[in-house]
Amino acid sequence: MHVPDGFINAPTSAVTGVVAAGAIAVSLRGARRELDERTAPLAGLVAAFIFAVQMLNFPVAAGTSGHLLGGALAAILVGPYTGVLCVSVVLLMQGILFADGGLTALGVNITDMAIVTTVVAYALFRGLVKVLPRGRRSVTAASFAAALVSVPAAALAFTFIYWIGGTTDVAIGKVATAMIGVHVLIGIGEAAITALTVGAVIAVRPDLVYGARGLTQRLKLRVGGELVDAPAAEPAAAPAAARSHRKLWLTGLVTSLVLAGFVSFYASANPDGLEKVAADKGIDKTAEEHAAADSPLADYGVKDITDARLSGGLAGVIGVGVTVVAGSAVFWAVRRRRTDDVSPTSTSV
Amino acid sequence: MGSGHAHRLYRHGHSPVHALPPHTKLAAAFAFVVVVVSTPREAMWAFALYAVLLAAVAYAARVPAGFLLKRLLIEVPFVAFAVLMPFVAEGERVDVLGLSLSVNGLWGAWNVLAKGTLGVAASVLLAATTELRELLLGLQRLKLPPLLVQIASFMIRYGDVITDEMRRMRIARESRGFEARGVRHWGVLAKSAGALFIRSYERGERVHLAMVSRGYAGAMPVIDEVTASRAQWTCALALPCAALAVCLLGWTL
Numbered sequence: 001m002h003v004p005d006g007f008i009n010a011p012t013s014a015v016t017g018v019v020a021a022g023a024i025a026v027s028l029r030g031a032r033r034e035l036d037e038r039t040a041p042l043a044g045l046v047a048a049f050i051f052a053v054q055m056l057n058f059p060v061a062a063g064t065s066g067h068l069l070g071g072a073l074a075a076i077l078v079g080p081y082t083g084v085l086c087v088s089v090v091l092l093m094q095g096i097l098f099a100d101g102g103l104t105a106l107g108v109n110i111t112d113m114a115i116v117t118t119v120v121a122y123a124l125f126r127g128l129v130k131v132l133p134r135g136r137r138s139v140t141a142a143s144f145a146a147a148l149v150s151v152p153a154a155a156l157a158f159t160f161i162y163w164i165g166g167t168t169d170v171a172i173g174k175v176a177t178a179m180i181g182v183h184v185l186i187g188i189g190e191a192a193i194t195a196l197t198v199g200a201v202i203a204v205r206p207d208l209v210y211g212a213r214g215l216t217q218r219l220k221l222r223v224g225g226e227l228v229d230a231p232a233a234e235p236a237a238a239p240a241a242a243r244s245h246r247k248l249w250l251t252g253l254v255t256s257l258v259l260a261g262f263v264s265f266y267a268s269a270n271p272d273g274l275e276k277v278a279a280d281k282g283i284d285k286t287a288e289e290h291a292a293a294d295s296p297l298a299d300y301g302v303k304d305i306t307d308a309r310l311s312g313g314l315a316g317v318i319g320v321g322v323t324v325v326a327g328s329a330v331f332w333a334v335r336r337r338r339t340d341d342v343s344p345t346s347t348s349v
Numbered sequence: 350m351g352s353g354h355a356h357r358l359y360r361h362g363h364s365p366v367h368a369l370p371p372h373t374k375l376a377a378a379f380a381f382v383v384v385v386v387s388t389p390r391e392a393m394w395a396f397a398l399y400a401v402l403l404a405a406v407a408y409a410a411r412v413p414a415g416f417l418l419k420r421l422l423i424e425v426p427f428v429a430f431a432v433l434m435p436f437v438a439e440g441e442r443v444d445v446l447g448l449s450l451s452v453n454g455l456w457g458a459w460n461v462l463a464k465g466t467l468g469v470a471a472s473v474l475l476a477a478t479t480e481l482r483e484l485l486l487g488l489q490r491l492k493l494p495p496l497l498v499q500i501a502s503f504m505i506r507y508g509d510v511i512t513d514e515m516r517r518m519r520i521a522r523e524s525r526g527f528e529a530r531g532v533r534h535w536g537v538l539a540k541s542a543g544a545l546f547i548r549s550y551e552r553g554e555r556v557h558l559a560m561v562s563r564g565y566a567g568a569m570p571v572i573d574e575v576t577a578s579r580a581q582w583t584c585a586l587a588l589p590c591a592a593l594a595v596c597l598l599g600w601t602l
Contacts, residue, residue, distance in 0.1 A: 006464020037567040044503020045553035052511040099472035200543025
């Protein structure tokens with residue numbers, strides 16, 4: 001999915017470049033809090049791992065094979081901030097060194113493959129881990145679902161960017177159908193590999209899996225035949241961390257809902273005639289839809305509002321605005337929460 | 350693992366292009382691609398001129414045409430996409446050799462092909478004339494966040510180590526009679542990927558400890574500051590300036 005130069009027009013590339021730069025700046029700060037001064041070597045080595053594992057071929061059948069994209073895997077194994085950083089660095093180096101993906105399309109590529117994939121995957125993963133019973137198996141199941149959704153989400157994000165600034169007016173419905181159709185298939189493979197890999201790491205070193213940090217059992221002492229909680233060094237950390245993750249989860253979910261809602265709305269509209277109707281009417285409709293949707297998958301089936309078609313340019317501006325605002329809200333909220341509660345978790349590894 | 354290692358796209362040489370400071374080359378390549386992308390697609394001759402400009406740079410860098418063309422093959426997946434465009438795009442149709450093609454799609458395909466190829470060629474030239482370490486120094490000089498540059502440098506330095514580790518694991522699997530043929534073997538491969546992750550992460554921790562024991566406190570000392578003279582900047586920016594002139598002509602004509 002590496003986008004070359006000239007595929008997306010210059011203004012859109014610039015906007016996505018700004019989005020990518022902002023997200024990387026936030027991730028740099030967040031990763032430093034996740035890993036303190038170990039950030040550079042650890043994130044670098046994980047980036048090298050992602051780079052290497054993208055070359056590991058998984059045979060499907062009859063000579064075809066797939067490989068991992070790694071966004072979801074990075075988010076679950078090392079945390080969302082470090083994940084964004086690692087995948088972004090991989091993309092940056094691929095663009096500069098291997099000419100894989102255009103230099104001006106770096107913003108598009110990073111937004112699409114590093115940010116959307118990682119954030120959507122991690123938000124969904126967090127949500128599922130919250131809902132499912134505690135245990136190794138539910139972490140694996142959650143990583144399956146997260147990776148499964150993250151790939152079509154990246155395809156949706158690409159379609160959205162293409163719709164705003166694509167240089168050819170291919171009907172957006174066709175682009176969306178092709179992209180999502182192909183990437184749902186890729187997503188299934190990605191999900192299976194990610195879940196198996198996360199499971200393999202959890203089996204050996206559960207302490208290394210960022211997404212499974214809540215699973216560690218509290219240290220118990222046997223005092224006179226009874227199990228007593230050991231005097232914990234970090235008793236306050238768990239609830240605070242949980243709250244911050246819930247915040248992350250909720251805001252991330254809303255972000256992806258907004259994104260998916262907008263795009264699938266246009267994907268389901270009749271591709272031949274995007275007539276101009278009153279913008280406010282369309283906005284009302286989409287807003288209602290967001291309020292009604294309660295799961296991220298529900299958005300892919302928004303079909304009941306095909307009659308409302310927004311004028312393209314205005315909706316594009318609103319869509320970008322909402323996405324940027326919601327995206328920065330996630331980071332802002334998490335950053336606020338993280339400042340006071342992260343030090344115990346980062347020193348516990 | 351030091352500066353002696355060169356990536357496989359690098360071509361050792363002593364041409365004037367090789368001698369330019371890395372950050373001037375990075376800036377020039379980026380500016381060139383920006384100019385190419387903002388050129389109107391109807392100005393076909395402009396893209397030919399851009400190609401001539403790049404060919405001149407390649408000549409000055411003594412990069413053989415065969416090398417450059419071979420590296421351009423990385424673009425093939427998107428060429429396939431571009432070929433599809435005339436068939437699926439909207440707008441008026443035109444009949445070419447009995448096929449009904451969209452005029453708009455033809456323009457779109459041309460746009461992607463021309464700009465994408467020029468962009469890839471510029472990146473290939475940049476990578477072929479700049480050593481890895483220089484490239485990282487150049488990125489640092491261009492005010493990329495130091496932490497990001499450090500992460501990138503660790504990724505580059507240990508990329509080969511990790512890849513080799515993966516290769517050794519593959520050899521170990523194969524020497525025990527394992528052959529991945531289908532979905533049923535994914536479990537084994539995923540376990541290898543998991544082991545690779547653990548090894549990479551633990552190596553990262555060891556590297557960090559080794560760095561701390563040598564006095565690392567969160568920032569790398571800059572021992573070789575790269576600087577560029579006015580003449581070198583002029584030399585490097587000649588390419589995007591010439592391209593800009595072509596682009597302005599393309600917009601006005």
